[in-house]
Amino acid sequence: MYSQRQLDRARKLAYEHSGISLAANKDVMISNRLDKLKRLLGNENIDEVLALHESGKNIDIFISAFTTNKTNFFRESFHFEDLKDRVVKKAIESSAGLKIYCSAASTGEEPYSILMTIEEAKEQHANPLFNYSVIATDIDKEVLRHAQEGIYEFNKNADDFPLWIKPSQYFKRREHPNKHGEHLIKIKDILSRKIKFDQMNLMSPKYPFNTNEFDVVFCRNVLIYFNQDDQNAILKKLFGTLKVGGTLYLGHSESPLGLSPYVERCGQNIFIKTKEF
Numbered sequence: 010m011y012s013q014r015q016l017d018r019a020r021k022l023a024y025e026h027s028g029i030s031l032a033a034n035k036d037v038m039i040s041n042r043l044d045k046l047k048r049l050l051g052n053e054n055i056d057e058v059l060a061l062h063e064s065g066k067n068i069d070i071f072i073s074a075f076t077t078n079k080t081n082f083f084r085e086s087f088h089f090e091d092l093k094d095r096v097v098k099k100a101i102e103s104s105a106g107l108k109i110y111c112s113a114a115s116t117g118e119e120p121y122s123i124l125m126t127i128e129e130a131k132e133q134h135a136n137p138l139f140n141y142s143v144i145a146t147d148i149d150k151e152v153l154r155h156a157q158e159g160i161y162e163f164n165k166n167a168d169d170f171p172l173w174i175k176p177s178q179y180f181k182r183r184e185h186p187n188k189h190g191e192h193l194i195k196i197k198d199i200l201s202r203k204i205k206f207d208q209m210n211l212m213s214p215k216y217p218f219n220t221n222e223f224d225v226v227f228c229r230n231v232l233i234y235f236n237q238d239d240q241n242a243i244l245k246k247l248f249g250t251l252k253v254g255g256t257l258y259l260g261h262s263e264s265p266l267g268l269s270p271y272v273e274r275c276g277q278n279i280f281i282k283t284k285e286f
């Protein structure tokens with residue numbers, strides 16, 4: 010058990026280093042994360058662990074322990090259908106390229122789903138030369154390592170992929186090193202060469218992108234971890250990177266908040282930028 014003071018020290022560190030806002034009812038979750046942190050650092054003394062992070066050391070490990078990285082391929086699959094049937098279709102018809110930003114990429118399933126969607130759309134519209142790129146960021150270096158490696162456990166029972174995706178085009182099978190008879194899947198080069206992963210904190214005062222740089226921004230299932238003021242500030246910065254006419258995809262319980270007058274809703278948590286903020 011941790012004291013209230015220890016929990017509050019962890020809460021303060023999480024906010025300072027990631028913007029993650031942990032309400033009073035999250036004490037059990039904080040306790041679980043502190044357990045994880047002790048394991049990661051191999052130190053059972055939580056006061057020493059907290060003091061280490063308070064002095065600015067090993068912050069990446071702290072962030073890794075405190076972020077929630079739940080994701081899967083084609084999560085909220087209607088967003089990928091919209092990307093394929095509206096956004097990519099339109100870009101192909103107008104001979105434009107696409108630049109896409111995935112802002113909380115976690116272990117990579119979301120940005121690789123974006124890439125597979127575009128590859129399928131290219132095939133569907135018989136346009137193999139369609140030009141696009143995806144930039145994917147996350148604050149957590151550990152999940153980015155996984156994303157870059159691009160190796161996932163294949164679960165025979167999971168219907169991870171929509172019927173219109175041909176997974177064998179995008180994954181190589183690999184023997185599982187530990188589980189006999191099981192296998193892993195590794196992202197093929199045709200996808201990995203189209204994507205760039207980078208670490209970025211959405212709370213940073215300035216993002217390393219140009220104004221109106223992207224045609225599409227994915228910001229899904231991450232805003233929920235921030236307080237309302239920070240959500241507004243993040244949305245405003247992301248919005249600045251999106252072109253007028255570009256599409257913003259948000260997670261199922263997220264909304265554009267203060268940006269509402271500047272967007273048009275065109276589907277479930279799908280927003281088109283209509284004018285500059």
Ligand SMILES: C[S@@+](CC[C@H](N)C(=O)[O-])C[C@H]1O[C@@H](n2cnc3c(N)ncnc32)[C@H](O)[C@@H]1O
Pocket residue numbers: 027028029076077078079080081084112113114115116119146147148149152209210211212228229230231234260
């Ligand atoms: C629940 S996952 C969502 C992943 C994916 N977008 C999806 O919808 O499946 C949230 C991700 O947000 C990342 N995250 C949390 N705080 C962040 C911050 N301040 N800046 C950037 N990423 C952050 C976490 O590391 C985690 O990988």
